[in-house]
Amino acid sequence: MNAPGHALTAAAAPRSRAERAPHERPAVHSTPRTTETTLAKAITAGLRRAMEEDEKVLLVGEDIGRLGGVFRVTDGLQKDFGEDRVVDSPLSEAGIVGTAVGLALRGYRPVCEIQFDGFIFPAFSEIVTQLAKMGARLGGAGRLPVVLRVPYGGGIGAVEHHSESPEALFAHTPGLRVVTPATPQDAYWMTQQAVRSDDPVMVFEPKRRYWDKGAVDLVGPLDAAPPLHAARVVRPGDDLTLVAYGPTVRLAVEAAAIAATEGTSVEVVDLRSVSPLDTATVEASVARTGRCVVVHEAPTFLGLGAELAARITERCFYALEAPVLRVGGFAVPYPAARIEEHYLPDVDRVLDAVDRSMAS
Amino acid sequence: MNAPGHALTAAAAPRSRAERAPHERPAVHSTPRTTETTLAKAITAGLRRAMEEDEKVLLVGEDIGRLGGVFRVTDGLQKDFGEDRVVDSPLSEAGIVGTAVGLALRGYRPVCEIQFDGFIFPAFSEIVTQLAKMGARLGGAGRLPVVLRVPYGGGIGAVEHHSESPEALFAHTPGLRVVTPATPQDAYWMTQQAVRSDDPVMVFEPKRRYWDKGAVDLVGPLDAAPPLHAARVVRPGDDLTLVAYGPTVRLAVEAAAIAATEGTSVEVVDLRSVSPLDTATVEASVARTGRCVVVHEAPTFLGLGAELAARITERCFYALEAPVLRVGGFAVPYPAARIEEHYLPDVDRVLDAVDRSMAS
Amino acid sequence: MGPEAVGSTAAPMVQLLTPAGERVTSGDDGGYAERVEHLGLDDLRDRYRRMALVRRVDVEATALQRQGELALWASCSGQEAAQVGAAAALARQDHVFPSYREHGIAIGRGLDPVALLQLYRGTTHGGWDPAASGFHLYTLVIGAQTLHATGYAMGVQRDGAVGTGDPARDTAVLACFGDGATAQGEVSEAMVWAGVFNAPVVFFCQNNQWAISEPNERQMRAPLARRAEGFGFPGVRVDGNDVLAVEAVVGAAADRARAGEGPMLVEAWTYRMAAHTTSDDTSRYRDRGEEQHWRERDPLDRLEAHLRATGDDDDHAAFLADVTAEADAVAERVRRGVRALPDPEPTSMFDHVYADPHPLVEEERAWLADWVAAGEER
Amino acid sequence: MGPEAVGSTAAPMVQLLTPAGERVTSGDDGGYAERVEHLGLDDLRDRYRRMALVRRVDVEATALQRQGELALWASCSGQEAAQVGAAAALARQDHVFPSYREHGIAIGRGLDPVALLQLYRGTTHGGWDPAASGFHLYTLVIGAQTLHATGYAMGVQRDGAVGTGDPARDTAVLACFGDGATAQGEVSEAMVWAGVFNAPVVFFCQNNQWAISEPNERQMRAPLARRAEGFGFPGVRVDGNDVLAVEAVVGAAADRARAGEGPMLVEAWTYRMAAHTTSDDTSRYRDRGEEQHWRERDPLDRLEAHLRATGDDDDHAAFLADVTAEADAVAERVRRGVRALPDPEPTSMFDHVYADPHPLVEEERAWLADWVAAGEER
Ligand SMILES: Cc1ncc(C[n+]2csc(CCOP(=O)(O)OP(=O)(O)O)c2C)c(N)n1
Ligand SMILES: Cc1ncc(C[n+]2csc(CCOP(=O)(O)OP(=O)(O)O)c2C)c(N)n1
Ligand SMILES: [Mg+2]
Ligand SMILES: [Mg+2]
Numbered sequence A, B: 001m002n003a004p005g006h007a008l009t010a011a012a013a014p015r016s017r018a019e020r021a022p023h024e025r026p027a028v029h030s031t032p033r034t035t036e037t038t039l040a041k042a043i044t045a046g047l048r049r050a051m052e053e054d055e056k057v058l059l060v061g062e063d064i065g066r067l068g069g070v071f072r073v074t075d076g077l078q079k080d081f082g083e084d085r086v087v088d089s090p091l092s093e094a095g096i097v098g099t100a101v102g103l104a105l106r107g108y109r110p111v112c113e114i115q116f117d118g119f120i121f122p123a124f125s126e127i128v129t130q131l132a133k134m135g136a137r138l139g140g141a142g143r144l145p146v147v148l149r150v151p152y153g154g155g156i157g158a159v160e161h162h163s164e165s166p167e168a169l170f171a172h173t174p175g176l177r178v179v180t181p182a183t184p185q186d187a188y189w190m191t192q193q194a195v196r197s198d199d200p201v202m203v204f205e206p207k208r209r210y211w212d213k214g215a216v217d218l219v220g221p222l223d224a225a226p227p228l229h230a231a232r233v234v235r236p237g238d239d240l241t242l243v244a245y246g247p248t249v250r251l252a253v254e255a256a257a258i259a260a261t262e263g264t265s266v267e268v269v270d271l272r273s274v275s276p277l278d279t280a281t282v283e284a285s286v287a288r289t290g291r292c293v294v295v296h297e298a299p300t301f302l303g304l305g306a307e308l309a310a311r312i313t314e315r316c317f318y319a320l321e322a323p324v325l326r327v328g329g330f331a332v333p334y335p336a337a338r339i340e341e342h343y344l345p346d347v348d349r350v351l352d353a354v355d356r357s358m359a360s
Numbered sequence C, D: 001m002g003p004e005a006v007g008s009t010a011a012p013m014v015q016l017l018t019p020a021g022e023r024v025t026s027g028d029d030g031g032y033a034e035r036v037e038h039l040g041l042d043d044l045r046d047r048y049r050r051m052a053l054v055r056r057v058d059v060e061a062t063a064l065q066r067q068g069e070l071a072l073w074a075s076c077s078g079q080e081a082a083q084v085g086a087a088a089a090l091a092r093q094d095h096v097f098p099s100y101r102e103h104g105i106a107i108g109r110g111l112d113p114v115a116l117l118q119l120y121r122g123t124t125h126g127g128w129d130p131a132a133s134g135f136h137l138y139t140l141v142i143g144a145q146t147l148h149a150t151g152y153a154m155g156v157q158r159d160g161a162v163g164t165g166d167p168a169r170d171t172a173v174l175a176c177f178g179d180g181a182t183a184q185g186e187v188s189e190a191m192v193w194a195g196v197f198n199a200p201v202v203f204f205c206q207n208n209q210w211a212i213s214e215p216n217e218r219q220m221r222a223p224l225a226r227r228a229e230g231f232g233f234p235g236v237r238v239d240g241n242d243v244l245a246v247e248a249v250v251g252a253a254a255d256r257a258r259a260g261e262g263p264m265l266v267e268a269w270t271y272r273m274a275a276h277t278t279s280d281d282t283s284r285y286r287d288r289g290e291e292q293h294w295r296e297r298d299p300l301d302r303l304e305a306h307l308r309a310t311g312d313d314d315d316h317a318a319f320l321a322d323v324t325a326e327a328d329a330v331a332e333r334v335r336r337g338v339r340a341l342p343d344p345e346p347t348s349m350f351d352h353v354y355a356d357p358h359p360l361v362e363e364e365r366a367w368l369a370d371w372v373a374a375g376e377e378r
Helices: A039-053 A077-081 A093-105 A121-138 A167-171 A184-196 A248-261 A279-289 A304-316 A337-343 A347-359 B039-053 B077-081 B093-105 B121-138 B167-171 B184-196 B248-261 B279-289 B304-316 B337-343 B347-359 C032-036 C041-066 C080-088 C103-108 C113-121 C144-158 C185-197 C224-231 C243-258 C288-295 C299-310 C313-340 C346-350 C359-377 D032-036 D041-066 D080-088 D103-108 D113-121 D144-158 D185-197 D224-231 D243-258 D288-295 D299-310 D313-340 D346-350 D359-377
Strands: A034-038 A057-061 A086-088 A109-113 A147-152 A177-179 A201-206 A213-217 A232-235 A240-244 A266-270 A273-275 A292-299 A325-329 B034-038 B057-061 B086-088 B109-113 B147-152 B177-179 B201-206 B213-217 B232-235 B240-244 B266-270 B273-275 B292-299 B325-329 C095-097 C173-178 C201-207 C235-239 C264-269 D095-097 D173-178 D201-207 D235-239 D264-269
Touching: A034 A039, A039 A057, A039 A077, A039 A184, A039 A201, A039 A213, A057 A093, A077 A086, A093 A109, A093 A121, A093 C144, A093 C185, A109 A184, A121 B121, A121 C144, A147 A184, A167 A177, A167 A201, A167 A273, A167 A304, A177 A184, A184 A201, A184 A213, A232 A248, A232 A279, A240 A248, A240 A279, A240 A347, A248 A266, A248 A292, A248 A347, A266 A279, A279 A292, A279 A304, A292 A304, A292 A347, A304 A325, A304 B304, A304 B325, A325 A347, A325 B304, A337 D346, A347 D359, B034 B039, B039 B057, B039 B077, B039 B184, B039 B201, B039 B213, B057 B093, B077 B086, B093 B109, B093 B121, B093 D144, B093 D185, B109 B184, B121 D144, B147 B184, B167 B177, B167 B201, B167 B273, B167 B304, B177 B184, B184 B201, B184 B213, B232 B248, B232 B279, B240 B248, B240 B279, B240 B347, B248 B266, B248 B292, B248 B347, B266 B279, B279 B292, B279 B304, B292 B304, B292 B347, B304 B325, B325 B347, B337 C346, C032 C243, C041 C080, C041 C103, C041 C113, C041 C243, C041 C299, C041 C313, C080 C103, C080 C201, C080 C243, C080 C264, C080 C299, C095 C144, C103 C113, C113 C313, C144 C173, C144 C185, C144 C201, C173 C243, C185 C201, C185 C224, C185 D185, C201 C224, C201 C243, C224 C235, C224 C264, C224 D224, C235 C243, C243 C264, C299 C313, C346 C359, D032 D243, D041 D080, D041 D103, D041 D113, D041 D243, D041 D299, D041 D313, D080 D103, D080 D201, D080 D243, D080 D264, D080 D299, D095 D144, D103 D113, D113 D313, D144 D173, D144 D185, D144 D201, D173 D243, D185 D201, D185 D224, D201 D224, D201 D243, D224 D235, D224 D264, D235 D243, D243 D264, D299 D313, D346 D359
Parallel strands: A057 A086, A057 A109, A109 A147, A147 A201, A177 A201, A240 A266, A240 A292, A292 A325, B057 B086, B057 B109, B109 B147, B147 B201, B177 B201, B240 B266, B240 B292, B292 B325, C095 C173, C173 C201, C201 C264, C235 C264, D095 D173, D173 D201, D201 D264, D235 D264
Antiparallel strands: A034 A213, A177 A273, A232 A266, B034 B213, B177 B273, B232 B266
């Protein structure tokens, strides 16, 4: 299951509670086939390859052309593919998604960039009432192969609306697929898989991990990638299952490394997809460990952790030694940057939940 | 706790699996103070009283004036309060909510009607990025006493977008309050309490219960009402806690009546509020019964049942004899009217979950 | 700010058939009269026949709703000239993005009326294949389709299907919406996009003067046709009860679009003669006098008066009898077709939600299949 | 569809101070020159002083960002005339709904620049009491504030604070937004509402020609000022680098609003001389030549040239020295003030989310308080 070049393995150096105990640094996996690159650049490479392979693939979004996007994810693509395929859009998110629906009906495969998580809401009606439902409405007479790329999550010291995690809103909406890569390799793969899917796929990109580096296989066939919606055991363990996705995967791996030094063997699962959820992978793990902690940045209340806890408890009731615990954001608007560290789950909070779970 | 005139007690006649067993019809509570009226008319009465008591209260919405709203909930109010206080709005939901924010900042208390659940999405950005957050943003220098009334839920044989249950999206959004009355009495009370609250309150009105009748105390002081966010035990029981809200409360009561004839004592809790959740009431019940089933119309995946299951399991882990079970809509767009009965939870599905819970 | 602010006298209006049924053959600025100059008696009879069929289907659907065969019906009565005129102006390869009341355009594009009624019966949210007719699905969220139309038109541009001069290739996209829709932000965004990208879209607003119970004055402060200019393209108001004028103006707009000259807004000034839908009650918000006024301006009567004045009396009577017979036959077919429509399978709600497999949907589908099967035993 | 479609020559523009600094005293259609005819040397020096202070604060804030004291800064450099002119046109009781770059208006309304910088430092999402200054909170979701302004103005109408003739009572509401914002549906909806309800709103667009990296041509196909007419009210383009013209035109629009005559759109044609924010890199999307062209049209220089030409040389030099000294003092105060700004308490994130008690928020607040306390021991 440990595909080559998953940066997380390398990034697993514990950073908190670290003074309490020494820890081992896991070996870096790499093969000659892979290239060391950032998560952001891996997406760029994925987009480029998708555009090369299918001329119906278009990119649409604010400032994605000459600027290359505010995170430079589309850097260089307009120069290479032209203004008709890399379209600087009007400042209108409803327009971006609404015209993408129309482009898709004409046979195109639009990949839309929403500049920040907090600016997806003007497009909400088009996403929820049109994009998500039109496949069913068409009853087989058409598909909606639209990708929405959404940089999301906090931790970058930004102003309001630039640090949010609205994925649960879309996961609760039937008709959408919602995925979120945690590593450069997954970012590269999942971007292309999202483009290839005939369904609307939202790719939530963990923006504070854009600059994380990892080895990426840029040449192998996409078919070698795991399925778009498969969870992945990032680190095996026996005592507790720690479930994370997107920006919190690195956190989970760090916490697991620290827990190991304290004698607790934590299995880390990277969900990779939040809709559909690969609950089978999580269930298999929890059936073995009997304990589960879920961590995400979105508010705990009605976040993905709620669904996982409900589902896992239903499926693994007799295996559970402790209730599924959730570590997440608070039920308040994402706070000002100077106190965001107190809002975001961190390694200590994850370890606290691990401790509480182990204690019961 | 059983306030006078809760229609549900009267409406509890089992309607399914009914041939299997005779059942008792609970006594109708009523006192001379109450008036028999429909849930829709109880809201009208609540709005009227709120407008009489505070001239800053305005109603805004599509077709709410001369037409009285598509459900006639505002019937007669424009005639009595004038066009400045009962405002037929442009066909623009973002405008309705966005101008309500401005009106509130000027000291008004706008009560907005969104014509149907499926048409709230054009207003999503104003609700989520502005209305919900502005209180915190103002840091005490202003409040947002805005009410959004949203007829919601299915079962009325309607075309697309007219039968949805999007409450979880708003419950997951910090800064909002989200309530849903199940009886005419609650509709009357909660409408006024929502208007009196200094916070944004969304009132999800179970549209298929608009025509349900019940006794309502139209004269007593509002202070006699239970708190806006308190859950209510509608029917006491010992074996299992059945949690419902809005349109499914009647269903739950019917199911409980049938279960009683089969020897299972089901306690029915009407949440009344989905954000905040009165988990204390549910926990107290589950701590006693050891079993819990949650029923709502919204898709099960990431619906309120998920949060309740997660929370209740965390709090009542050792009391639980069975996992919390959820009965809800499927993870598909609300289907065409001719098959909506197969989408919606019904008494049989609730009883099936009760049976499964009792069996484990 | 009275009704005159946006009303019929507030803006110039292209008219090629007077309310009395007289044909106007020149004099408008846009050269519209010349565009339809070649239409002779047979063509006008064809337009009348179409309008009468649409009216008959509409009457039948209303009756079917009363009989409980449909859950709802949104009548297009009064708007037949606008719709038949628009449909007549389109080329085979053009595409239409309708709202929910464009029955006349649908039928004009060759759609089986029975297919159209399925949505209102409650058996589907769609009901036909847009690719087959170039007529896309009805859209109930007000205004959303205008963005789809604009995006589609951007696709048309990328396909090189504008400005080639090939009449079988160059493609226009008709975005239909109502007067109420003009207040929705998405409609304005569609105009921004269409303007910025010079997309081949014709914004076709049927201003039937009412958005459910709300008159034009609640949606706009100036005649709609004027709005286009601020978005960078022309807008024209046309008499929407004049099938010839609509055909001419929409035709001009579509030609413009196909030639790569960009979008245009056409405001067809008409009237919703029936209630908003069969659930609506007009007596609450508009007076009988107004309704009577417009009944006297029925678009069918106008064209019929013209045809009557143009042709031979007997011939005209025979023509009308033919049309009635054909319409009755269609109505009969619709009635039977609708009644025969089967309810969908319960598990069909899981179909086509996703193209690729989806574990949760499959799990729930299996559960429902079992449940339904078990229920048949219960 | 080249730049000329929306550019500076594409629409008439009110100008009362030429780029060379010569005052235009008559000749415009709107009677704007007369509106500011009474402004003498002292008044113009006052405007210059304000613009120079705003510029100095802006420079200071940029420096503070470079030093790590601010997380971000959105410079208003180049837009001082538009902002100082607009602020000067407002009455005490008027209200402003800004976007995030209206530092000049904020300061004009009496806001402490330190308060303004808090948001960019990352200590709050707000930072001041709108009621105290009539200057509402910065809004980062493009366009949302235009609807708030319109709703606020509807409240003003209901309070009977328009059209009374009482200059201390009649109230206008200024809705600020950028050229990019014009593509957002909500902005069009605000125009629909303001038109329909004849609300006392002045739509004030600072067209600084760029929305981050996108030029006007990506947002509009026609000069923005023209858009107003289609929504039923007048629109005027004014030279946004001409403080006098802006004061005159916004003043006229505000008077109109206060008198109950409804909304108006003012497009101030200006230029964003700095990057979009301190995170932006203009070299990727606009050329140095353009930037140089506009540096030569700096609004401060224009007014300074006028003042220099008007007054005595020594006197002018003394005035400039005074302004510089005052500006330096303000900058020093801002620098010290910002550096002294404490970080908020961690649990302050729970404050004011709700006015009434909220059990989950209280539970989480208590948890965090304990956690932070325990952490101090960890
Ligand atoms: C976004 C949205 N809001 C509200 C509605 C409810 N609704 C259905 S039709 C209608 C009026 C539409 O008026 P108009 O655009 O003039 O079209 P018409 O019905 O007159 O053809 C309204 C408010 C809706 N369908 N969509
Ligand atoms: C709804 C929304 N989408 C995207 C953004 C990101 N964004 C911030 S500023 C900006 C450009 C705004 O341009 P303009 O309206 O011209 O104002 P200016 O910055 O030039 O003053 C964008 C796209 C946003 N803040 N809100
Ligand atoms: Mg209409
Ligand atoms: Mg700009």
